[in-house]
Amino acid sequence: MKVTNDDLSLISQVAELHDKAAFNELVRKYQSPIRRFFLHQTLGDEQLSDDLAQDTFIKAYTNIHQFKGTAAFSTWLYRIAYNVLYDHHRRQRPTTDTDCPAVANRCAANSEQGMKMDVYGALARLADKERTCVTLQLVDGYPIERIAEITGMAVGTVKSHIFRGKQKLTMFLKQNGY
Incomplete structure (x- = not known):
């Protein structure tokens, strides 16, 4: 799956111009799916889900220049979310x-x-x-x-x-x- 033109335009605005409004558009588009992913992983803990989603978007913003466009932006974002979740689990041991x-x-x-x-x-x-x-x-x-x-x-x-x-x-x- 490739990057949509809308996503690519927003990503380039964020990467090149540090356009926060463009990043806000990406957040609006992907916030619900990322939050839902964390909600299921945290077994319904809404506060933790929101915190992990926020961490994901902060990491995405600070590392958006590393996005290569070889996969969909959502795949790249979910990969960040997965890593945030993995880091959270590692910090929580023993469970x-x-x-x-x-x-x-x-x-x-x-x-x-x-x-x-x-x-x-x-x-x-x-x-x-x-x-x-x-x-x-x-x-x-x-x-x-x-x-x-x-x-x-x-x-x-x-x-x-x-x-x-x-x-x-x-x-x-x-x-x-x-």
Whole structure:
């Protein structure tokens, strides 16, 4: 997938002229998908999702001169988002297990959101890379090849993560009455 002319024009304005209005247009265009990506990765934590999305756009702005145009701008932006998420996970170690009381209390506190929390509960059972691949495919509709570009994983690895992730999701949701 190549860069659209609109994106290319905005990117060149930002890279060459440091045009913040042009960058604001790119943010408006891609803010919702990037935020949704983080929302699924953080299991519904809106504040953290917003923080990670903001970090992504700051990194995109400061590094926009490195954009080569060999892939779609959205792929480049998702790659930055994936790296921001990876850095966040690395800083958070050691992580808590999904069966621990802290996660259970968080899910119970939000039980009025019903199915939404069941889906986040199911996503919580997945490894980080499985969750990333599954949500990029099932929620955002990206083909496996594009997910491989975004994550830097081999196509076969992406397929494996999606397969295992779907199996875990299916099993969890069946066990919970879906």
